[in-house]
Amino acid sequence: MHVENIAEHLKAHGIKPSLQRIKIYEYLLGTYAHPTVDVIYKDLMSQIPTLSKTTVYNTLNLFVDNEVANVIIIEDHEARYDAVVEPHGHFKCKVCGKIEDFDIDLSKLELKNLGNIEITETHFYLRGICEECNKKMK
CATH class of the missing domain: 3.30.1490 (Dna Ligase; domain 1)
Incomplete structure (x- = not known):
C-alpha cells in the first residue's frame, strides 16, 4: 500500500494520519513476522529519531481499537501485532x-x-x- 493510500486507509478508520502512524502501519503491512513493540521501535528509530517506545505502543493500541490491526497474545508475556485483520x-x-x-x-x-x-x-x-x-x- 502506498503512503497516500495508507493515510486514506487510516482516515477511513477514524485515525488522524501522522508521519509516525503512517510509518508504523507501513512497517506492519511490510512484515509477516508479527512484531512486538520493541522490534518495531528498534527497526524504525533510525528512520524516525523522535520516535519513542510509548508512541509505538499507543499507536498500535489505536490501530487495534480502530480495527486496522490485531494484537496477538499467544504467550501471556508477549503481545505481537498483525495488519491482517481478516479471519485467520x-x-x-x-x-x-x-x-x-x-x-x-x-x-x-x-x-x-x-x-x-x-x-x-x-x-x-x-x-x-x-x-x-x-x-x-x-
Whole structure:
C-alpha cells in the first residue's frame, strides 16, 4: 500500500494520519513476522529519531481499537501485532518462536454448547514445531 493510500486507509478508520502512524502501519503491512513493540521501535528509530517506545505502543493500541490491526497474545508475556485483520489463525513454533499465519474456513467451524452468547472476537492459536525446526531435528 502506498503512503497516500495508507493515510486514506487510516482516515477511513477514524485515525488522524501522522508521519509516525503512517510509518508504523507501513512497517506492519511490510512484515509477516508479527512484531512486538520493541522490534518495531528498534527497526524504525533510525528512520524516525523522535520516535519513542510509548508512541509505538499507543499507536498500535489505536490501530487495534480502530480495527486496522490485531494484537496477538499467544504467550501471556508477549503481545505481537498483525495488519491482517481478516479471519485467520496463528501457529507459533515452540522451538524457534516464529509465528506463521494459516487460513481458516469459518463456514465450516462448528461451535457447540455455547448457549445464548454473542461472540465479538475470535482468535485461533496453535503451538507446535514448524517445518524448518522439524527438518533440523531429524
